[in-house]
Amino acid sequence: MAQYFSAWMRKGSVPLFLALELVCILLIVSFNENQQAIASYTLGNFQGKINKLSTSIGNQWTLQERLDSISWEQARLLEFCLSANGETHGADSLRRDSFSVIPARVINNSINRRNNYITIDKGRLDGIEQDMGVISARGPVGVVRAVSDHYALVMSLLHQQSRISARLKNSGYFGSLRRGYSRNPKKMYLADIPRHAPLSVGDTVLTSGYSDLFPEGMTIGTVDTFWVPSASDFYEIELTLFPDIARLHHVYVLDKKHTEEKELLEQQWQHE
Amino acid sequence: MSRDLLKYGLWFVGFFLLQVLLFREVERQVAWSYVQFFIYPLFILWLPLRVHEALVIFLGFLLGLLIDLVYNSPGVHASALTAMAFFRPFILSWVQPREGYNVNMSPTLWQYGLSWFLKYVSALLFLHILVYNISSFFTFYYWKDILLHTLWSFVASLICILAFNLLFSPRR
Numbered sequence: 154m155a156q157y158f159s160a161w162m163r164k165g166s167v168p169l170f171l172a173l174e175l176v177c178i179l180l181i182v183s184f185n186e187n188q189q190a191i192a193s194y195t196l197g198n199f200q201g202k203i204n205k206l207s208t209s210i211g212n213q214w215t216l217q218e219r220l221d222s223i224s225w226e227q228a229r230l231l232e233f234c235l236s237a238n239g240e241t242h243g244a245d246s247l248r249r250d251s252f253s254v255i256p257a258r259v260i261n262n263s264i265n266r267r268n269n270y271i272t273i274d275k276g277r278l279d280g281i282e283q284d285m286g287v288i289s290a291r292g293p294v295g296v297v298r299a300v301s302d303h304y305a306l307v308m309s310l311l312h313q314q315s316r317i318s319a320r321l322k323n324s325g326y327f328g329s330l331r332r333g334y335s336r337n338p339k340k341m342y343l344a345d346i347p348r349h350a351p352l353s354v355g356d357t358v359l360t361s362g363y364s365d366l367f368p369e370g371m372t373i374g375t376v377d378t379f380w381v382p383s384a385s386d387f388y389e390i391e392l393t394l395f396p397d398i399a400r401l402h403h404v405y406v407l408d409k410k411h412t413e414e415k416e417l418l419e420q421q422w423q424h425e
Numbered sequence: 426m427s428r429d430l431l432k433y434g435l436w437f438v439g440f441f442l443l444q445v446l447l448f449r450e451v452e453r454q455v456a457w458s459y460v461q462f463f464i465y466p467l468f469i470l471w472l473p474l475r476v477h478e479a480l481v482i483f484l485g486f487l488l489g490l491l492i493d494l495v496y497n498s499p500g501v502h503a504s505a506l507t508a509m510a511f512f513r514p515f516i517l518s519w520v521q522p523r524e525g526y527n528v529n530m531s532p533t534l535w536q537y538g539l540s541w542f543l544k545y546v547s548a549l550l551f552l553h554i555l556v557y558n559i560s561s562f563f564t565f566y567y568w569k570d571i572l573l574h575t576l577w578s579f580v581a582s583l584i585c586i587l588a589f590n591l592l593f594s595p596r597r
Contacts, residue, residue, distance in 0.1 A: 166478040170511040173486045177507060180493075180500030181560055188563040195564075 221258070224403040227290070228254040231405055235368050252368060255280055255406040257287075262309070264338045264399045269311040271295055273404060276303040286366030286407040292374070292396040293317060293360060293367050294404060305406070311338055311398055318364045319343060319373055322357040326350040330358070330373065333391065338399045341374065343390040348381050350388070358392055365409045365416075433472065437488060440468040445495040448585070459574055463582040464589065465492060466553050469510050470546060471595070474528040478514055485510030498561070505557035509549050520544045534590045542590070547583060554578050 182192040231254045257279075261272035275281050277300045285297045287307045295307040295315070308315055313332055320327035326346050333342035343358060356376040362369025372395055379390040448462040469485050489503030496502060517526070522537050534542040558571045558578075565571070 166482055166511065169479050170482050170507060173482060173507045174504055177486070177489075177500040177504030177560070180490075181498075181504065181563065184499040185501065185563075188560075191563045 220403070221256070224256040224258075224405075227403075228256040228405050235407075251410050253280075253408045253410070255408065257281075257305070257404050257406055259401045259404055260304075262398070262401055264309075264311055265336060267313050269309040269398075270298070271307040271309050271398075271401065271404070273305050273307060273406070274303070275406065276301050276305050278302050280408060281305045281406050282408070284366070286364075286409075287404050288367065288371065288407060289396045289401055289404050292372055292394065294396050294398055294401060296366055297406065307404075309398055310341060310394070310396075317366070317373070318361040319358050320361040321346065321350065321352070321376075322359050324350050324352070324356075327361045327363065328387075328390075330392075335391075339394050339397065340377070341392055341394055343376075343392055344387065346388045346390060348386050348388055352376065352379055352388060352390070354378065367407065436468055436471065437484070440465040441488060441491055444492055449495070459577040460581045461554075461574075461578045462585055463550065463554060463557075463578065464585055466506060466509060466550060466582075467586055467589065469506065469513060470549060471531045471533070473531050474517065474526050478511075481513060482507055482510045501557060501560045504560045505553045508556045509553040512552055513549060516545060516548045520548070531595055533594045535594055543587075546586060547579075550582060550586065551575070551579050554582065 181188045183189065232252060235252045235254070255275055257273040257275040259271055260274050261270075263269045263271075271287070271294065273281075273287070281297060281300050283297055283300055286293060287295045287297060293310065295309040295312070296317075297305050298308040299306040310317065310330070311332055315330075315332060317330040318327060319330040328343045328345035331342055331344060333340060346352070354376055358373045358376065360367040360369060360371040360373060374392040374394040377391045377393050379388050381388055444463075444465040448464050452461055465488060468488060469481060472481055472484070485506040486503050489506035490499070492502040492506075493499045517532070520541060522541055526532065527536070530536065532542075532545065537545075555571075555575045558574045559565075561574075562571050
Protein backbone atom coordinates (compact mmCIF):
# COMPACT_ATOMS: atom_id res chain seq x y z
CA MET A 154 0.00 0.00 0.00
CA ALA A 155 2.74 2.37 0.99
CA GLN A 156 4.47 1.49 -2.26
CA TYR A 157 1.42 2.43 -4.33
CA PHE A 158 1.06 5.58 -2.36
CA SER A 159 4.66 6.51 -2.95
CA ALA A 160 4.27 5.73 -6.68
CA TRP A 161 1.22 7.96 -6.75
CA MET A 162 3.17 10.62 -4.92
CA ARG A 163 5.93 10.41 -7.50
CA LYS A 164 3.46 10.74 -10.32
CA GLY A 165 1.59 13.32 -8.31
CA SER A 166 4.59 15.59 -8.25
CA VAL A 167 3.83 16.89 -11.74
CA PRO A 168 0.24 17.99 -11.03
CA LEU A 169 1.34 19.31 -7.64
CA PHE A 170 4.08 21.32 -9.29
CA LEU A 171 1.69 22.69 -11.91
CA ALA A 172 -0.95 23.49 -9.31
CA LEU A 173 1.54 25.29 -7.06
CA GLU A 174 2.94 27.24 -10.02
CA LEU A 175 -0.60 28.25 -10.93
CA VAL A 176 -1.13 29.44 -7.39
CA CYS A 177 2.15 31.38 -7.65
CA ILE A 178 1.08 33.03 -10.89
CA LEU A 179 -2.26 33.97 -9.39
CA LEU A 180 -0.46 35.39 -6.35
CA ILE A 181 1.96 37.27 -8.58
CA VAL A 182 -0.70 38.90 -10.70
CA SER A 183 -2.98 39.72 -7.81
CA PHE A 184 -0.49 41.15 -5.31
CA ASN A 185 2.34 42.66 -7.37
CA GLU A 186 1.56 45.96 -9.03
CA ASN A 187 3.99 45.74 -11.95
CA GLN A 188 3.15 42.19 -12.86
CA GLN A 189 -0.52 42.95 -12.48
CA ALA A 190 -0.24 45.86 -14.90
CA ILE A 191 1.67 43.72 -17.39
CA ALA A 192 -0.78 40.87 -17.06
CA SER A 193 -3.83 43.06 -17.51
CA TYR A 194 -2.18 44.79 -20.48
CA THR A 195 -1.34 41.46 -22.10
CA LEU A 196 -4.76 40.08 -21.29
CA GLY A 197 -6.31 43.23 -22.72
CA ASN A 198 -4.29 42.83 -25.90
CA PHE A 199 -5.35 39.24 -26.08
CA GLN A 200 -8.96 40.20 -25.55
CA GLY A 201 -8.63 42.87 -28.20
CA LYS A 202 -7.27 40.35 -30.65
CA ILE A 203 -10.07 37.93 -29.85
CA ASN A 204 -12.63 40.69 -30.31
CA LYS A 205 -11.06 41.71 -33.59
CA LEU A 206 -11.04 38.13 -34.79
CA SER A 207 -14.64 37.58 -33.84
CA THR A 208 -15.79 40.79 -35.53
CA SER A 209 -13.82 39.93 -38.65
CA ILE A 210 -15.45 36.52 -38.69
CA GLY A 211 -18.79 38.25 -38.22
CA ASN A 212 -17.93 40.57 -41.09
CA GLN A 213 -17.22 37.60 -43.30
CA TRP A 214 -20.62 36.24 -42.46
CA THR A 215 -22.43 39.48 -43.16
CA LEU A 216 -20.25 40.69 -46.03
CA GLN A 217 -22.33 39.10 -48.78
CA GLU A 218 -25.47 40.40 -47.17
CA ARG A 219 -24.08 43.90 -47.05
CA LEU A 220 -22.87 43.74 -50.65
CA ASP A 221 -26.32 42.63 -51.73
CA SER A 222 -27.96 45.45 -49.83
CA ILE A 223 -25.53 47.93 -51.37
CA SER A 224 -26.30 46.62 -54.83
CA TRP A 225 -30.01 46.94 -54.08
CA GLU A 226 -29.48 50.55 -53.06
CA GLN A 227 -27.44 51.07 -56.22
CA ALA A 228 -30.30 49.71 -58.28
CA ARG A 229 -32.71 52.17 -56.67
CA LEU A 230 -30.27 55.00 -57.37
CA LEU A 231 -29.91 53.86 -60.97
CA GLU A 232 -33.68 53.88 -61.38
CA PHE A 233 -33.79 57.38 -60.01
CA CYS A 234 -30.96 58.58 -62.25
CA LEU A 235 -32.44 57.01 -65.34
CA SER A 236 -35.82 58.61 -64.80
CA ALA A 237 -34.21 61.96 -63.98
CA ASN A 238 -32.15 61.65 -67.16
CA GLY A 239 -35.33 61.15 -69.14
CA GLU A 240 -36.88 64.27 -67.69
CA THR A 241 -34.15 66.48 -69.06
CA HIS A 242 -35.32 65.67 -72.57
CA GLY A 243 -37.93 68.31 -72.26
CA ALA A 244 -41.45 69.05 -71.29
CA ASP A 245 -42.85 65.99 -73.00
CA SER A 246 -42.93 63.80 -69.93
CA LEU A 247 -44.81 61.07 -71.75
CA ARG A 248 -41.64 60.27 -73.65
CA ARG A 249 -39.71 59.78 -70.49
CA ASP A 250 -37.72 56.57 -70.42
CA SER A 251 -38.49 54.70 -67.32
CA PHE A 252 -36.70 51.58 -66.25
CA SER A 253 -37.03 49.43 -63.23
CA VAL A 254 -33.71 48.03 -62.12
CA ILE A 255 -33.18 44.54 -60.70
CA PRO A 256 -29.82 43.92 -59.00
CA ALA A 257 -28.24 40.54 -59.63
CA ARG A 258 -25.06 38.69 -58.90
CA VAL A 259 -22.89 37.08 -61.56
CA ILE A 260 -22.50 33.39 -60.80
CA ASN A 261 -20.92 32.24 -64.03
CA ASN A 262 -19.15 34.08 -66.80
CA SER A 263 -17.16 33.12 -69.87
CA ILE A 264 -15.00 35.43 -71.93
CA ASN A 265 -12.74 33.38 -74.15
CA ARG A 266 -15.15 31.41 -76.34
CA ARG A 267 -16.71 32.56 -79.58
CA ASN A 268 -20.09 32.83 -77.90
CA ASN A 269 -19.91 33.97 -74.32
CA TYR A 270 -22.64 33.95 -71.72
CA ILE A 271 -23.06 35.32 -68.22
CA THR A 272 -25.25 33.52 -65.69
CA ILE A 273 -26.94 35.62 -63.02
CA ASP A 274 -28.71 34.58 -59.85
CA LYS A 275 -32.06 36.22 -60.59
CA GLY A 276 -34.77 34.71 -62.76
CA ARG A 277 -38.38 34.87 -63.80
CA LEU A 278 -39.61 35.02 -60.20
CA ASP A 279 -37.54 38.15 -59.69
CA GLY A 280 -39.18 39.79 -62.68
CA ILE A 281 -36.54 39.07 -65.30
CA GLU A 282 -37.69 38.37 -68.86
CA GLN A 283 -36.02 37.66 -72.13
CA ASP A 284 -34.43 40.57 -74.03
CA MET A 285 -33.81 42.78 -71.05
CA GLY A 286 -30.61 44.79 -71.03
CA VAL A 287 -27.95 44.03 -68.41
CA ILE A 288 -25.52 46.69 -67.28
CA SER A 289 -22.67 46.89 -64.81
CA ALA A 290 -21.70 50.03 -62.94
CA ARG A 291 -19.49 51.04 -65.88
CA GLY A 292 -21.69 50.28 -68.84
CA PRO A 293 -23.74 47.70 -70.74
CA VAL A 294 -22.60 44.10 -70.55
CA GLY A 295 -25.24 42.04 -72.31
CA VAL A 296 -28.82 41.02 -73.01
CA VAL A 297 -30.93 38.38 -71.27
CA ARG A 298 -31.32 35.40 -73.59
CA ALA A 299 -33.02 32.73 -71.49
CA VAL A 300 -34.77 32.76 -68.14
CA SER A 301 -35.58 30.06 -65.64
CA ASP A 302 -37.38 30.57 -62.35
CA HIS A 303 -34.28 31.56 -60.38
CA TYR A 304 -31.56 32.12 -62.96
CA ALA A 305 -31.06 33.94 -66.19
CA LEU A 306 -28.60 33.45 -69.02
CA VAL A 307 -27.22 36.68 -70.39
CA MET A 308 -25.73 36.92 -73.84
CA SER A 309 -22.60 38.87 -73.11
CA LEU A 310 -21.29 41.66 -75.33
CA LEU A 311 -18.54 39.18 -76.14
CA HIS A 312 -21.02 36.96 -77.99
CA GLN A 313 -20.50 36.64 -81.72
CA GLN A 314 -24.09 37.60 -82.43
CA SER A 315 -24.36 40.39 -79.94
CA ARG A 316 -25.53 43.62 -81.55
CA ILE A 317 -25.94 46.77 -79.53
CA SER A 318 -27.05 50.02 -81.02
CA ALA A 319 -24.46 52.68 -80.26
CA ARG A 320 -23.72 56.22 -81.31
CA LEU A 321 -20.79 58.55 -81.34
CA LYS A 322 -21.10 61.18 -78.66
CA ASN A 323 -19.57 64.02 -80.70
CA SER A 324 -21.17 63.60 -84.12
CA GLY A 325 -24.31 61.68 -83.26
CA TYR A 326 -23.87 59.06 -86.01
CA PHE A 327 -25.03 55.66 -84.89
CA GLY A 328 -23.88 52.17 -85.70
CA SER A 329 -23.92 48.75 -84.24
CA LEU A 330 -21.55 47.41 -81.66
CA ARG A 331 -20.34 43.88 -82.28
CA ARG A 332 -17.64 41.47 -81.34
CA GLY A 333 -14.71 41.87 -83.67
CA TYR A 334 -11.95 39.52 -84.61
CA SER A 335 -9.99 40.15 -81.45
CA ARG A 336 -10.37 37.83 -78.48
CA ASN A 337 -9.49 40.67 -76.13
CA PRO A 338 -12.46 41.13 -73.77
CA LYS A 339 -11.83 44.88 -73.64
CA LYS A 340 -12.05 45.39 -77.44
CA MET A 341 -15.20 45.69 -79.55
CA TYR A 342 -16.01 46.86 -83.06
CA LEU A 343 -18.39 49.56 -84.08
CA ALA A 344 -19.77 49.01 -87.59
CA ASP A 345 -22.08 50.94 -89.89
CA ILE A 346 -20.69 54.40 -89.22
CA PRO A 347 -20.68 56.11 -92.66
CA ARG A 348 -17.28 57.29 -93.90
CA HIS A 349 -18.32 60.93 -94.08
CA ALA A 350 -18.79 61.08 -90.32
CA PRO A 351 -16.16 63.12 -88.55
CA LEU A 352 -14.20 60.82 -86.28
CA SER A 353 -11.12 60.95 -84.12
CA VAL A 354 -9.30 58.66 -81.75
CA GLY A 355 -10.62 58.95 -78.21
CA ASP A 356 -14.21 59.77 -79.20
CA THR A 357 -16.70 58.45 -76.69
CA VAL A 358 -19.26 55.88 -77.76
CA LEU A 359 -22.67 55.88 -76.07
CA THR A 360 -25.78 53.75 -76.20
CA SER A 361 -28.17 55.14 -78.76
CA GLY A 362 -31.38 54.43 -76.95
CA TYR A 363 -32.95 53.15 -80.19
CA SER A 364 -33.31 49.69 -78.79
CA ASP A 365 -35.26 49.19 -75.61
CA LEU A 366 -32.41 47.38 -73.97
CA PHE A 367 -30.46 50.28 -72.59
CA PRO A 368 -31.27 53.88 -71.75
CA GLU A 369 -29.93 56.52 -74.04
CA GLY A 370 -26.48 57.97 -73.38
CA MET A 371 -24.78 55.31 -71.30
CA THR A 372 -21.06 55.29 -71.94
CA ILE A 373 -19.76 52.16 -73.64
CA GLY A 374 -16.17 52.94 -74.48
CA THR A 375 -13.75 55.10 -76.47
CA VAL A 376 -12.53 54.89 -80.07
CA ASP A 377 -9.15 53.22 -80.27
CA THR A 378 -8.35 52.96 -83.98
CA PHE A 379 -10.43 53.31 -87.15
CA TRP A 380 -10.00 52.83 -90.85
CA VAL A 381 -12.06 52.58 -94.03
CA PRO A 382 -11.70 49.25 -95.84
CA SER A 383 -11.20 49.61 -99.60
CA ALA A 384 -14.41 49.76 -101.59
CA SER A 385 -16.46 50.38 -98.46
CA ASP A 386 -18.54 53.33 -97.41
CA PHE A 387 -18.34 52.51 -93.72
CA TYR A 388 -15.69 52.80 -91.05
CA GLU A 389 -14.25 49.89 -89.20
CA ILE A 390 -13.86 51.24 -85.69
CA GLU A 391 -12.11 49.43 -82.87
CA LEU A 392 -12.99 50.68 -79.42
CA THR A 393 -12.02 50.00 -75.83
CA LEU A 394 -14.88 49.03 -73.54
CA PHE A 395 -15.42 50.75 -70.22
CA PRO A 396 -17.01 47.74 -68.48
CA ASP A 397 -14.58 44.95 -67.79
CA ILE A 398 -16.57 41.86 -68.64
CA ALA A 399 -13.72 39.66 -67.44
CA ARG A 400 -14.30 40.98 -63.91
CA LEU A 401 -18.01 41.22 -63.20
CA HIS A 402 -19.56 40.78 -59.78
CA HIS A 403 -22.78 42.70 -59.54
CA VAL A 404 -24.91 43.61 -62.54
CA TYR A 405 -28.25 45.35 -62.98
CA VAL A 406 -31.02 44.08 -65.21
CA LEU A 407 -33.04 46.87 -66.83
CA ASP A 408 -36.74 46.42 -67.32
CA LYS A 409 -38.09 49.09 -69.59
CA LYS A 410 -41.72 49.97 -69.19
CA HIS A 411 -44.10 50.44 -72.12
CA THR A 412 -41.83 48.35 -74.27
CA GLU A 413 -44.56 46.03 -75.52
CA GLU A 414 -46.56 48.84 -77.04
CA LYS A 415 -43.63 49.98 -79.14
CA GLU A 416 -42.71 46.49 -80.21
CA LEU A 417 -46.26 45.75 -81.20
CA LEU A 418 -46.35 48.85 -83.35
CA GLU A 419 -43.09 47.97 -85.06
CA GLN A 420 -44.16 44.38 -85.66
CA GLN A 421 -47.46 45.44 -87.18
CA TRP A 422 -45.74 47.76 -89.56
CA GLN A 423 -43.22 45.14 -90.60
CA HIS A 424 -45.91 42.51 -91.22
CA GLU A 425 -47.81 44.65 -93.60
CA MET B 426 13.13 10.43 12.90
CA SER B 427 11.95 13.19 15.18
CA ARG B 428 15.54 14.34 15.45
CA ASP B 429 15.66 14.60 11.65
CA LEU B 430 12.38 16.49 11.61
CA LEU B 431 13.76 18.91 14.18
CA LYS B 432 16.96 19.28 12.18
CA TYR B 433 15.21 20.07 8.90
CA GLY B 434 12.78 22.30 10.73
CA LEU B 435 15.71 24.23 12.10
CA TRP B 436 17.27 24.43 8.65
CA PHE B 437 14.00 25.73 7.29
CA VAL B 438 13.80 28.50 9.88
CA GLY B 439 17.55 29.07 9.71
CA PHE B 440 17.70 29.61 5.96
CA PHE B 441 14.61 31.77 6.10
CA LEU B 442 16.13 33.99 8.77
CA LEU B 443 19.53 34.01 7.08
CA GLN B 444 17.95 35.19 3.85
CA VAL B 445 15.64 37.86 5.26
CA LEU B 446 17.87 39.14 8.06
CA LEU B 447 21.36 38.93 6.61
CA PHE B 448 21.28 38.73 2.83
CA ARG B 449 18.34 41.04 2.39
CA GLU B 450 20.22 43.63 4.41
CA VAL B 451 23.34 43.03 2.34
CA GLU B 452 21.31 43.57 -0.82
CA ARG B 453 20.00 46.82 0.62
CA GLN B 454 23.46 48.00 1.57
CA VAL B 455 25.01 47.08 -1.77
CA ALA B 456 22.00 48.51 -3.62
CA TRP B 457 23.38 47.29 -6.88
CA SER B 458 20.21 46.50 -8.71
CA TYR B 459 21.63 43.70 -10.83
CA VAL B 460 22.71 41.58 -7.90
CA GLN B 461 20.53 39.63 -5.54
CA PHE B 462 21.81 37.01 -3.12
CA PHE B 463 19.97 33.73 -2.90
CA ILE B 464 21.00 31.57 0.02
CA TYR B 465 17.69 29.92 0.93
CA PRO B 466 17.68 27.51 -2.11
CA LEU B 467 20.32 25.63 -0.15
CA PHE B 468 17.53 24.29 2.06
CA ILE B 469 16.06 22.41 -0.92
CA LEU B 470 19.53 21.45 -2.16
CA TRP B 471 20.44 19.96 1.20
CA LEU B 472 17.31 17.86 1.70
CA PRO B 473 18.09 14.11 1.71
CA LEU B 474 17.06 12.18 -1.37
CA ARG B 475 14.62 9.96 0.45
CA VAL B 476 12.29 12.89 1.08
CA HIS B 477 9.25 12.62 -1.21
CA GLU B 478 9.46 14.64 -4.38
CA ALA B 479 5.99 16.04 -3.74
CA LEU B 480 6.98 17.02 -0.19
CA VAL B 481 10.12 18.72 -1.51
CA ILE B 482 8.01 20.69 -3.98
CA PHE B 483 5.57 21.67 -1.26
CA LEU B 484 8.36 22.71 1.11
CA GLY B 485 9.89 24.76 -1.71
CA PHE B 486 6.57 26.48 -2.25
CA LEU B 487 6.17 27.13 1.46
CA LEU B 488 9.66 28.55 2.02
CA GLY B 489 9.40 30.67 -1.12
CA LEU B 490 6.07 32.04 0.03
CA LEU B 491 7.48 32.96 3.44
CA ILE B 492 10.41 34.74 1.80
CA ASP B 493 7.93 36.50 -0.49
CA LEU B 494 5.99 37.80 2.50
CA VAL B 495 9.11 39.56 3.73
CA TYR B 496 10.20 40.73 0.28
CA ASN B 497 6.63 41.87 -0.40
CA SER B 498 6.53 40.05 -3.71
CA PRO B 499 3.91 37.30 -3.23
CA GLY B 500 4.45 34.37 -5.57
CA VAL B 501 7.74 35.41 -7.15
CA HIS B 502 10.21 33.55 -4.91
CA ALA B 503 7.65 30.79 -4.40
CA SER B 504 7.30 30.07 -8.11
CA ALA B 505 11.09 29.94 -8.49
CA LEU B 506 11.69 27.64 -5.55
CA THR B 507 8.77 25.38 -6.51
CA ALA B 508 10.23 24.99 -9.99
CA MET B 509 13.66 24.30 -8.54
CA ALA B 510 12.28 21.66 -6.18
CA PHE B 511 10.40 20.06 -9.05
CA PHE B 512 13.51 19.83 -11.23
CA ARG B 513 15.83 18.63 -8.44
CA PRO B 514 15.31 14.88 -9.13
CA PHE B 515 16.03 15.38 -12.83
CA ILE B 516 19.27 17.23 -12.13
CA LEU B 517 20.19 14.65 -9.50
CA SER B 518 19.77 11.79 -11.94
CA TRP B 519 21.63 13.81 -14.56
CA VAL B 520 24.71 14.35 -12.37
CA GLN B 521 24.49 10.97 -10.62
CA PRO B 522 27.94 9.71 -9.58
CA ARG B 523 29.01 6.20 -10.64
CA GLU B 524 28.61 4.73 -7.17
CA GLY B 525 25.10 6.16 -6.77
CA TYR B 526 23.61 8.19 -3.97
CA ASN B 527 23.18 7.56 -0.29
CA VAL B 528 19.48 8.42 -0.07
CA ASN B 529 19.48 8.87 3.71
CA MET B 530 21.96 11.72 3.72
CA SER B 531 22.02 15.21 2.41
CA PRO B 532 23.80 15.49 -0.93
CA THR B 533 26.73 17.61 0.17
CA LEU B 534 30.06 18.88 -1.00
CA TRP B 535 31.97 16.43 1.23
CA GLN B 536 30.15 13.39 0.08
CA TYR B 537 30.37 13.56 -3.72
CA GLY B 538 33.16 16.05 -4.33
CA LEU B 539 33.47 19.62 -5.52
CA SER B 540 32.90 19.06 -9.24
CA TRP B 541 29.73 17.07 -8.61
CA PHE B 542 28.52 19.68 -6.14
CA LEU B 543 29.26 22.52 -8.54
CA LYS B 544 27.26 20.88 -11.32
CA TYR B 545 24.36 20.11 -8.99
CA VAL B 546 24.25 23.51 -7.34
CA SER B 547 24.88 25.66 -10.39
CA ALA B 548 22.26 23.92 -12.56
CA LEU B 549 19.53 24.25 -9.97
CA LEU B 550 20.59 27.68 -8.76
CA PHE B 551 20.64 29.05 -12.29
CA LEU B 552 17.21 27.59 -12.92
CA HIS B 553 15.94 29.10 -9.69
CA ILE B 554 17.26 32.57 -10.43
CA LEU B 555 16.07 32.43 -14.02
CA VAL B 556 12.54 31.54 -12.98
CA TYR B 557 12.72 34.17 -10.26
CA ASN B 558 13.65 36.88 -12.75
CA ILE B 559 11.05 35.77 -15.27
CA SER B 560 8.39 35.92 -12.57
CA SER B 561 9.73 39.22 -11.42
CA PHE B 562 9.79 40.91 -14.86
CA PHE B 563 6.74 38.99 -16.01
CA THR B 564 7.45 39.81 -19.64
CA PHE B 565 10.00 38.61 -22.17
CA TYR B 566 10.18 42.09 -23.63
CA TYR B 567 13.18 42.78 -21.31
CA TRP B 568 14.84 39.43 -21.98
CA LYS B 569 18.28 41.04 -21.98
CA ASP B 570 17.68 42.44 -18.49
CA ILE B 571 16.35 39.09 -17.38
CA LEU B 572 19.54 37.39 -18.55
CA LEU B 573 21.82 40.05 -17.05
CA HIS B 574 20.07 39.99 -13.68
CA THR B 575 20.13 36.20 -13.74
CA LEU B 576 23.83 36.00 -14.57
CA TRP B 577 25.01 38.52 -11.96
CA SER B 578 22.79 37.17 -9.22
CA PHE B 579 23.84 33.65 -10.14
CA VAL B 580 27.53 34.44 -9.78
CA ALA B 581 27.02 36.30 -6.50
CA SER B 582 24.75 33.63 -5.05
CA LEU B 583 27.00 30.78 -6.16
CA ILE B 584 29.95 32.36 -4.38
CA CYS B 585 27.92 32.81 -1.20
CA ILE B 586 26.53 29.28 -1.32
CA LEU B 587 29.99 27.75 -1.91
CA ALA B 588 31.45 29.73 0.96
CA PHE B 589 28.57 28.75 3.18
CA ASN B 590 29.07 25.08 2.22
CA LEU B 591 32.76 25.20 2.98
CA LEU B 592 31.97 26.64 6.41
CA PHE B 593 28.79 24.89 7.49
CA SER B 594 28.14 21.88 5.28
CA PRO B 595 26.77 18.94 7.30
CA ARG B 596 29.56 16.37 7.42
CA ARG B 597 27.36 13.46 8.25
